Amino acid sequence: MTMIARIWHGRVSKSQYEDYTDFLNKVAVPDYQKTKGFIKLTFLRRLVDDVGHFTLITYWENLDVIKNFAGEDYEKAKYYPEDNDFLLEFEEKVVHHEVFA
Secondary structure, eight states: OOOEEEEEEEEEEGGGHHHHHHHIIIIIHHHHHTSTTEEEEEEEEEEETTEEEEEEEEEESOHHHHHHHHOSSTTBOOOOGGGGGTBSOOOSBOEEEEOOO
16 A cells, blocks of 8 residues: 655744744644554745745545544545634645655
8 A cells, every 4th residue: 555645734923923833733643643544744834925835744644544533535635623713825736746756
């Protein structure tokens, strides 16, 4: 079986950059980690002018286990209620890639 990388991107205002980082570390990351089939994640962030960009790359055993986390429509982005307080927009889809190295 091929490992799958699931890539999500979100944007917040510069003023909420650190608060959203804390939220992701306290809520989202543990949620990923407790899901069966989760392997690891890479949490990226950067400021561009007045906007904070977040990219989470999560690694999973296969597409079936991603459904345990995201639901049957696994390409749909998963959001938390608190995201309404931070995100500038809600991207509808995530991107999946097979991992070869």
